[in-house]
Structures are given as C-alpha cells and as structure tokens.
Amino acid sequence: MMPKLNSYEAVMARKGEIVKAAVGVDYSEFESGSIAFDYERMMRSTGYSFKDVMEIQRGYAIGNTPLVELKNITALVRKLAKDGFGARIFIKDEAANPSGSFKARRAATSIHHAKRMGYPGAIAATSGNYGAAVASCCAKSGLKCIVVQECYDSRKVGQPEIIEKARKCEALGAEVVQLTVGPELFYTVLRMLEDTGYFNASLYSAFGVIGIETLGWEVAHQCWEQIGKDPDMVVCTNAGGGNLTGTARGLIRAGAKTQVVAASVNLKGLHMASDTQFNKKSFTTGHTGFGMPFSTWPDRSDVPRSAARPLRYMDRYVTVSQGEVFYTTELLARLEGMERGPAGNTSLAAAISLAQELPQSATIVVQETEYTGAGKHGCAQLSFARQNGINVSLGDPKDEVPGESIVLPARPSLLHATDVDLDHMRRSLISHAASTIDHAPTDEDVAFLAAETKTNETFVLGALKQN
C-alpha cells in the first residue's frame, strides 16, 4: 500500500472518506444531486429518538437545569421602558450542567454513540465550552478524548478565555492540542482522526444538534409550570447555529408558539482567520464572525451537511456590542447574585433591550448561562483587551469600534440591541446555494430553500431572479 501523503491538499482531498469513517454517516444518502437534501431524514438518521436522547442525557447528569426569573433585571427594564412595557425575563441556568454550559447536551449523544459503536475515543475541534463537554462525557464513558483548539497568535499570545477552556479539558482528562490562528485546524483534526480512528464529535452532526432539542423542550415545560403559558420570546446566542436550531426544534416539539430571536456580539470588521486581529477581539464565540457566515452558509462546517441550520428557525436577529455583554455580565452578578461567564450572556444583553419593546404581560426566556473562572471573566477579558491596545471606557456603546474600543454603557438606558436585516441574510443563503449548481434550481430546490430560510416559494423565486 502506498504511504498516505500528508500535505494540506492531499489530506483535504480525502476529507470525505475520513469524515465518513469518523462519524459513521454516509451523507450521500440524503442528497438529491442538486441544492436540496433531506434534512429531516438526516436528523432522524442517528437512530436515537427524543426519549432516547433525554435518557442518555440523564445518564450523564445533563439537563433539567433551573429556569430562574430575573426579577431585579426585569424591574430595571421596567424603569427604562415606557408605561406598561417591560417583559418578565427568565434565564435557563445551563452553567449547572456538569461541564458548565449547554454544550454538554451537544456532546452527550455523540459520546454515547461513539462508546456504543466501539470507537476508542473522540476528537472535538473547538476553542469553546464544547471541549469541556466532550471531555466530561468521555470521562464518564471511559473513552479517550482529544480537543483541538485555535488558541494563539504568531506572537504566542493566547486568548485567556481559550486557555481556561484548555485547563478545564485537561482537568476532565482530555489531551489538548493548541494551534495558532487559521482554518487549517480542520486539516490537523482530519490527520488526527485518520491516525487514531477516533469518533469525530462534530458540533454540526445530527448527534450534536438533536441533544439541544431537550433545552427547548425543557424551556416550554418549565414556562408552563411557572407561568402557565408559552414564552413569548426565546433569545439564543448565535455562533455556529446549533444552539438556536436545537432550541427552536425543541420548542416546536413541545408545541410552543414562541418567537425565536438570535443574538450575536458585533465583531464587524474583524477577520476571524487573521493572525494580527485574533487578539483584538474580546469574545471568542457567540459573535457575528461565526454567526453571520454560518447562518447564510451552514455547510462550511466539518461535516458535509450541517445539522445546524439557524435560518430555518430564526424570526429575528439582533447584535449587541462587546461592552454591552460585559456590562450585562456585571448586572447579572450585581443585581441577581449570579456570577456567570460573559459569552453566554450575549442573549441576556439582547433580552434587556428586547424586553422594553414587549408589554409587562409578556415573557422572554434567555436560554443559557455558562460557567465563569480565571480567563473567562469580565476583568480577565477586559484587562487582556487593554494589553492588546483596545481602549476600554464607559460611555455610549454605539460608539464602540470592534478591534479598537470597548464601551461599557455608562447608564442602563444606553444598552440597545440592533436588528440585522434578516431578509438580506436569507437572500444571501439562496444566492450561495444557487452558485453551487450549474443548472436552474429545480422545484424541489425552491421548496427546500423556502424551508431553509423560513420564507415561501415567492420569496425564493424573487431572490433567485435578483441573483
């Protein structure tokens, strides 16, 4: 047998076969040969029912986290809103999961499956909380675990938030491999999958996303218990899209009629693969640098077809600034007595603004918190920003320029979520999809794209005509 070539091009050329062996899914089964593919069939292909997923999560002590009413933040919102306005805000305290975030739900089915299928270990490509989630489940399942992070710039300066996540992964028994900036992280992961025969615990496989459905389902059920009705709005921090996709699917599964809003930290102008800009940002997840591209083209992930397809479920998309999220993290600690990690509070920052648009009878659920610790903390991240030349001040957050400044609101009334043009994003997805084929989209493609963008065939045909 010829020895395998390990150049970047050679490894990327065999990514299809590597991923197939490492996820155990043949994605060609779901393809139509054109734009359309059978998304729901792919989501069912794991072989695990919703009940199975709940039982698997119970086995790892994941889920059933508290839904906490933020009475003081609601009172603050009502002081800011016009008369009769200011929805009740609740938060799902996902930091209570064993690994400290909702990502535990994403890891559970994958690792249970990897164990059952006889894989000796699992690999996850992540700089986020997902690493600790995979490490935690692997520890409980007796599997080996490798977490591959993008952590440093070429000066060997690491993001404190990511270094903390490395520490946590190691504490839970994982091997952590850290890289400098660049999308070739995927190349490194492919080589490791090939060398080890481990399971690819992809964030974007159906195994990863069905686990989050329990979160949406719990939110609906806890709302019925605590307030006797569906939540009017659920706000999800949006990066790769799995959080929103899974939560919305869980809400639908529970029968809840709820508006689903995405929220991301605005990092406009910063290039995610840039060595010199890597440490100019103070958020390594939950930001527009992932949120925008992964919404408008989900299949850029590490599996051929992503199970995270947020535009299918998104009713609205808002951004908040870095300063607003650090400020909100301080509010949660100072007004509610809950010290949590900043990135998970992106959706809470948005909710404080959105609640002012809704009547007092309405309810908003913020569907996550995450753990905090050294490195992953407002003071750590703002100090790091200062060390990297970012100007940190109190003022009006609308003056913040990502990569240059962070402005904490001087007063709570200055916190304001900004709407993203969702139709523009939908047209972008449709246009990109059309560019992947060399013929006119079929009727099946048009129906598929309507579902992909939560629109209708008229919208899709209009977007295709403009293209």
Place this chain on the structure above:
Amino acid sequence: MAKKGDWVRIHSVVLQVGERAAAVPDDTKRVPLELWTKGYLQRDASIGDEVSVITRTGRTERGTLIDDAPHYEHSFGDFVPELQRAGDEAFSFLFGGEE
C-alpha cells in the same frame, strides 16, 4: 534538565509559510501554523531539544521541548474600575432611587 517520564510541553510547526491554505488572509499566510501539546518525555533532554512525548491518549508527538511540568498562569486579570463603576451605577439606579 528534564528527565525521561517527566510531564512536558512541546511545540512544533504543522504547516510552513509556503504550505498554508489558499484562503487564509495575507497576514496569516506570512506565519507558520504552530502546535503545542503535552506528554510524557521519552528521554532525558534540555529545554530547546527536539524530543518525543507520549500524550495522554497514547499518541507519539515530536517537537521542541519548551516546558517541564507546565502549569497554568491565566488569571482574573487586573482591576477594571469601569466595570465596578457600571455595576455600582446600575445598583443605585435600581435600589437607591437615583435617576
């Protein structure tokens, strides 16, 4: 001097400057893709030596020895007065009756 069997950290280059992906921005293309990991040292060595380690999952990795018994130094950062002031302001706005 690090001893055989010590828990160490190593550094290596995965892709040299000319080997980086085409889609990478120019500033990133000008620097190599570097890697760090940890494992048990396979022979006595000094910092800066090329060594082999066995990682926690049993993989063999080669690279430059950069640290013996590595530990974490990340922290809660410096005092950030703006954050404290913002929290104080919100607290008195809500509980102190100040407008």
